[in-house]
Amino acid sequence: MSPKWFYDALGSKLFDAICDLPEYYPTRTEMKLFADHAPEMARRAGTGRVLIELGSGNGEKVRRLMAHLRPRAYVGVDISKEVLHSATAKLKDEYPQLSVYAVCSDFSSGFRAPAELPAAARLYFYPGSSIGNFTPEQAVALLKPLARPGDALLIGVDLIKDRQTLESAYDDALGVTAAFNLNLLARMNRELRADFDLSRFRHVARFDEGLSRIEMHLESTTEQSVCLDERKFSFAAGERLHTESSYKYSVEGFAALAARAGWTLAQRWTDERRRFAELLFEA
Ligand SMILES: C[S@@+](CC[C@H](N)C(=O)[O-])C[C@H]1O[C@@H](n2cnc3c(N)ncnc32)[C@H](O)[C@@H]1O
CATH class of the missing domain: 3.40.50.150 (Vaccinia Virus protein VP39)
Structure with missing residues (x-):
């Protein structure tokens, strides 16, 4: 996305x-x-x-x-x-x-x-x-x-810099970046009448050294399905939405x-x- x-x-x-x-x-x-x-x-x-x-x-x-x-x-x-x-x-x-x-x-x-x-x-x-x-x-x-x-x-x-500095910049201890990422699901619920359960997704941020980019994902923590605009989307546990890349x-x-x-x-x-x-x- x-x-x-x-x-x-x-x-x-x-x-x-x-x-x-x-x-x-x-x-x-x-x-x-x-x-x-x-x-x-x-x-x-x-x-x-x-x-x-x-x-x-x-x-x-x-x-x-x-x-x-x-x-x-x-x-x-x-x-x-x-x-x-x-x-x-x-x-x-x-x-x-x-x-x-x-x-x-x-x-x-x-x-x-x-x-x-x-x-x-x-x-x-x-x-x-x-x-x-x-x-x-x-x-x-x-x-x-x-x-x-x-x-x-x-x-x-x-x-480009060390992995730890990069990953903690995109996954802070207070969880503000996690809230920023999860707000995407809340926004879909608000604006597209989706029914994401935010408690069943978790924020993930990883540096991909080969591609020189941080990736942010939202990972489904369980098997589940979500309705969006009268369509049903299924997620396996561990399946992810890729929500941001940030190239370094x-x-x-x-x-x-x-x-x-x-x-x-x-x-x-x-x-x-x-x-x-x-x-x-x-x-
Ligand atoms: C990472 S923030 C940076 C904000 C500010 N320039 C700064 O440096 O602190 C990205 C900004 O770009 C806007 N933005 C992101 N994608 C955009 C797009 N495709 N077209 C117009 N604005 C966009 C966002 O709304 C946000 O305000």
Whole structure:
């Protein structure tokens, strides 16, 4: 299943809670990169651009860059309506002179910018290592149509690291990530009139080294059947729904992927432990 379905209103709140967990290093690490390097990032990326943020979520990250980037206009794109509207409203309050747009859409099936955007060069901002939710082929297909000469891309990429750090980031002791994963079943119950019994599924997160990706699954703990939209689905004990992949890259590996989509690496920023990278590309 595509991870995009995690993000209903509750799913977005659960994701925000994940970002505060001690095990979930990506958000803290990326925030620290902005705290340390925002002026340089803005200098290299260029000011006065149209700033388009993909999967903008609660908008906390772009708020670290805004004063440095001084964009001509800002467009937040997210599939999760409530979080998108509250984040863009907050930005508008803080920067009343800025043109702020909220585009609630699924950018994996093509992204359409508001027609009235200024004709300035664009800076795409795609933080959170969410690009890792796509297979490398899908990631190339997503990034390729954005690569127009003069445009730039500032993207967060989670780096390959030891299994234990990765697996505990996706399977925390408090069980918040488990709740985030199980909310998918609750959402199907709410929106598709399914009858999943959440107590009969368990959260599983494993790093597949060969594929360089974390996989999240929901595993049926018993033999059972579930009704969804008047169809019946049977699960054997141990059978799993694969709900998310999160690919991990080296900087060089991701730069090679981006090159296939028409993007050239211009600058990299990584933390001391080389856990996470913020990469600037030029089309
Ligand atoms: C992992 S969260 C990252 C949020 C924020 N950018 C950050 O770095 O903390 C992914 C965000 O992308 C949004 N999203 C996921 N798939 C999407 C899609 N296909 N189209 C639009 N938004 C999507 C989710 O609603 C969520 O807000």
